[in-house]
Amino acid sequence: MLGSLAALAALAMIGDRPSLSTVVEWIDYETLALLFGMMILVAIFSETGFFDYCAVKAYQLARGRVWPMIIILCLIAAILSAFLDNVTTMMLFTPVTIRLCEVLNLDPRHVLIAEVIFTNIGGAATAVGDPPNVIIVSNQDLRKNGIDFASFTGYMFLGVCLVLLTSFPFLRLLYWNKKLYNKESSEIVELRHEIRVWRQTAQCINPASREETAVKCLLMQKVLNLESLLRLKLKTFQRQISQEDKNWESNIQELQKKHRITDRVLLVKCVSVLAVVIFMFFLNSFLPSIHLDLGWIAVLGALWLLVLADIQDFEIILHRVEWATLLFFAALFVLMEALAQLQLIDYIGVQTALLIKAVPEDQRLTVAIILVMWVSALASSLIDNIPFTATMIPVLINLSQDADVNLPIKPLIFALAMGACLGGNGTLIGASANVVCAGIAEQHGYGFSFMEFFRLGFPMMLMTCTVGMCYLLATVIGLGWNL
Template identity: 35%
Template sequence: MITAMAILIFLISYIMIMTEKLNRALVAVGGGVLLLLTSVYDWEEAFTKYIDWDTIALLFSMMVLVSITKKTGVFEYVAIKFAQTVKGRPVPLLIGTAILTAVGSAFLDNVTTVLLFVPILLTLTNMLSLPAFPFLIVTIFSSNIGGTATLIGDPPNIMIGQAVKHFTFLSFVWNLGPLVLILFTIIITGMVFVFRNQLKFDSTKVAELMKIEPESYLKRTPMLYQSLAVLGMTIVGFLMHPIIHVELTTVSVCAAVLLLLLTDKEYSSEKVFEEVEWVTLFFFMGLFMLVGGLIKVGVIDEIARGMMWVSGGDLPTTAIIVLWSSGLLSGIVDNIPFVAAMIPVVHELQGYGMMNLDPVWWSLALGACLGGNGTLIGASANVVVAGLAASANHSISFVRFLLYGIPVLLVSLIISTIYVYFRFLVPFLS
């Protein structure tokens, strides 16, 4: 009875999120409350076991950093310089956006990258009277693809890297980097083709853009230099994670507190907190609670074990099943809790005689990271972009995103299947 209740609440909440009849944060949190009322789990379990407070704290901290930095005009400065460099041409602008997002997502993490870059992007599209949707959706795809390449690029990779001790930062780059380059080239080329008719060159707007002095947007107060310094230290801290072994959340929280202390007189903390995307944060909390209900009643674990049963203990079959199932399911239940459920299952495969599990681990990483492109709630970066876009009156429809996300996901999984087979499985079988 409890299992059926958890599944029903999840399905109803998910359908309501898709239809967008009510605020998605309200729906997600409401579903979580129903799980509490029906005793699927209690408050202590929800708050200590199922809500990923590391992710919430990381998002909150980066929102604080971005909120303060935004007041210095540095985002407008970067946006104008970037647009002037490509002379306001929409296609190079779209491609440049994709490249910057992918690189940033690989060496920071995709959530941090979109938090930093989307405000710049929205400034650019508004300035050039370009539709924001093509740029926003390309940013989402690029962030998830780019984040796949490194250990710190996407939360699932961090989790897998912690579970498999011989996987290093370079291991991810060496094993997944080539595929990421292939996928990025194919997907972005496809997006340029799809949106080419919407990317109109407005010579009047571009002429106005080229006359602008980017420096005029900078507010050269102490807050500018304090923000850039703290933001720079935060990025260095993220990059040094494999060496200093300080959690990304710890780095971001420390940075946020430091910047709040430094800039409180110039820009009060109360005003900063008003700028935080609380709807996005509460949506994440609700989503974690909804998926937590499925974990509590064993649905996710049964799905994971079912995949192992279907494979019959065969390594190539197991790797491909893990790739596709994680790719498809990560778009529905969010890749973080899914990977958390899969890690112990993959470890158990050693008991069935599979001694070299690396192909399975790489398949799990690819499926979980790339699966985030399937739906608007498939990955943390997607939700953050949607939240930032909505606050700027550029809402992204769940169904409209699906029209682009599903084809991108299927193409990614097909190419990944070929790559996994020839890169990891053929050498092992021979």
């Protein structure tokens, strides 16, 4: 919002101040409607307990073995984030993953980092899995060039499947020397965690009254008692590093009681509506005559599910909508249009075109794909991939319309999408899902630092982007797709 306000102030200073109605027209309401509709669908979906059930099922299929469980969890997270927003997927998956790790006496941080990496990879597979993809398929100029929901999803899905196949062995290689198990017994680890949580709770209380001071003193006394118990246990502690959970069957029974599908009827309704909405997304690509944009399809699907689910308290569902994200997108569209009016985007396009023109004509497309892919990946590692994608779309459109450059738009857009989505794994601030996961983990006492994420995320980003680039070059240059 501050950025869009600054851009509007710059326009006013050069004597080109837009009216309020013009600024409102700059907002792409179809993208906002698509995001809002999907958020409502996911908010109702979360009421069924489906995400908890998936995590417990992964533990059951792995039969208490650690690596099979991590791989199954990552695969489930990748599949879910392809059809649901990856931020929401991590919000729902993180707490139950932490509980599973506590049962197995694992360090949850390594498992969560792996999970969020695969969430970002899976989100690249479809047009609704990651916000940059939503921006791309909602752009009217790109629609005219044949980049719709079906063509985008079909091409990206194939590439992401290839990336996933190579990512699992590489993840195993990265974790080769990692100590996934806690060095201490699960009882001591849980006691340390309990002490940390009680201390944080006590520190949050501001002793403004006598009652609050008394509560804070009681909590601190509890912390001191627990610390005494911890010291006693450490004296009698014998190191036991388990390599496999021997009591996995009894653990499953305990977990299934707490984490199960709470409403099967609602789950059937949610899956049915979501399937119809995704089917309509594809149908809209093949039959434009139905006159329903992606945003309208998502909103109508959300309204249909609200009626079917018989939601009594609509405010609870509205509280789960990420209003800050919707406001962010609205301000972003104003900022991008204002930058276009200031001709900054045209300048970036001209400089990029000059760089590509310096390359021999028969090699231009190859160089352009590699350049867009890696610039997108590295930029998305350092800044959020949403504003970067919004900035680059008009640049690439201008580039494709330059008669001297003579490049097709489709390969450039797919390179942008692949780089922006996979590049989000480079650092902790590269994607919204990373920040959300780290925040929830911190609340549970298992926060991980920027460098801890970087040591695993950046090598994964380099590897996945290399595979994605090879896929783009093989299909576009080798097979002549999307030219």
